[in-house]
Amino acid sequence: MTPxxxxxxxxxxxxxxxAPAQxxxxxxxxxxxEALAAAVDALHDPETQPWIVTEDGDILSPHWIRANRDVARQR
Structure with a gap:
C-alpha cells in the first residue's frame, strides 16, 4: 500500500x-x-466486521484493517 x-x-x-449473512x-x-478511518471507528464495536474494497479491486479484511489502523491517521 502506497501513500x-x-x-x-x-x-x-x-x-x-x-448475525446470519445478509x-x-x-x-x-x-x-x-477516509474509508479506513471509518472502518477503524467501527472496530470499537466487537459485533461488527468492516470490509473495504479499493478502487483497484483489493479486498481489505477486518484483520488487515486492525493491523493497519494507524495508516488512516498518517499524512
Whole structure:
C-alpha cells in the first residue's frame, strides 16, 4: 500500500459479526484513507466486521484493517 493508494476511492461495508449473512450495501468514500478511518471507528464495536474494497479491486479484511489502523491517521 502506497501513500498514493490512500487517495483513491474505496467502499466500506460493515457486516454484523454474529448475525446470519445478509445483503449489505457498501458506503462509498472518496479516499481509502477516509474509508479506513471509518472502518477503524467501527472496530470499537466487537459485533461488527468492516470490509473495504479499493478502487483497484483489493479486498481489505477486518484483520488487515486492525493491523493497519494507524495508516488512516498518517499524512
Amino acid at each position: 498514493k493508494d490512500l487517495e483513491k476511492r474505496a467502499e466500506l461495508t460493515i457486516w454484523p459479526g454474529a 445483503t449489505r450495501r457498501g458506503r462509498p468514500f472518496s479516499t481509502l484513507r
